[in-house]
Amino acid sequence: MADNHKKAAFRMLLLIATPKLVNKAVGLFKEGNVPTQYVFHAQGTATSEVMDMLGLDGVDKNILMGMMPKTFADEMLKKLRKKLHLGMPNTGIAFTVFMSGGSGHLVQLIESLEPEEKQLAERNEADMTENEYSMIMAIVNQGFSEDVMNAARPKGASGGTVFHSRRIGNQEAMKFWKISVQEEREVVIILAQKEDKLAIMQEIGRQCGMHSKAQGIVMSLPVDGIVGLD
The missing domain is CATH 3.30.70.120 (Alpha-Beta Plaits)
Known part of the structure; x- marks a missing residue:
């Protein structure tokens, strides 16, 4: 660019x-x-x-x-x-x-x-700067989206949105790191207030991280503007 x-x-x-x-x-x-x-x-x-x-x-x-x-x-x-x-x-x-x-x-x-x-x-x-809301994205094996929400709700998440995806990755790299992940994945999007973000991400990671059956990864992105929450 x-x-x-x-x-x-x-x-x-x-x-x-x-x-x-x-x-x-x-x-x-x-x-x-x-x-x-x-x-x-x-x-x-x-x-x-x-x-x-x-x-x-x-x-x-x-x-x-x-x-x-x-x-x-x-x-x-x-x-x-x-x-x-x-x-x-x-x-x-x-x-x-x-x-x-x-x-x-x-x-x-x-x-x-x-x-x-x-x-x-x-x-x-x-x-x-960090804004009032962040988008938390958890990518887990198929069938574990509700586990993500069960982990997130007690930490402040009121709800989320799930859509299905398919993993496209380097098979040799996965073998090198001794990682075996289902091709069919579920993506959970949660909008969280900044004071709840860290706790939600940590709990999802604890219950649904790479060492669990969900084999999940969690990330967050700052939300710039938002409408529809009033």
């Missing part, structure tokens, strides 16, 4: 909502000419009590993901909140996480969303 690209602030925007609302959001992304967008089928993990409190009648969810400049992402969050009524019962949540870079072609596509004078906006100090 060229030097001037390093100064540009990029974000990955994720919307976790009902399939109907995600379809509407896809239309908004298309209207904004967002060049890269992906939709995944997922399943919520909230307890029935939490679902009742939020007014949700099911746990079927889709995840919409797109990459865009920070200022564009900020405006898209506002648009999603207004058009999809995020924060109301039976809707969803949208948030952005930092992107530290990308391939040259991807960067060019993302930068095309904003006028040239905004493309070189410097990251301000707030970008580098």
Whole structure:
């Protein structure tokens, strides 16, 4: 990536909502000419009590993901909140996480969303500080997502979102490190407040880490902006 690209602030925007609302959001992304967008089928993990409190009648969810400049992402969050009524019962949540870079072609596509004078906006100090929320991502063997949530809930997690994935890795490296991991994996996404993040991650690691049957890995990413939790 060229030097001037390093100064540009990029974000990955994720919307976790009902399939109907995600379809509407896809239309908004298309209207904004967002060049890269992906939709995944997922399943919520909230307890029935939490679902009742939020007014949700099911746990079927889709995840919409797109990459865009920070200022564009900020405006898209506002648009999603207004058009999809995020924060109301039976809707969803949208948030952005930092992107530290990308391939040259991807960067060019993302930068095309904003006028040239905004493309070189410097990251301000707030970008580098820890925000109120973090996205915790736990990747475990298939069938262990509920174990992750059982570990996370007592430490402050109210719910999560699960989607299925397939591991693509270097078999020789796995043999060298004497690691045997199922190809079919489950990814659990949890939004956590900063005061709960460490405890949640430590407990997931303790119960579902690489030395357990879940053979999980846990990571966190700072959340930049968020709508749908009010």
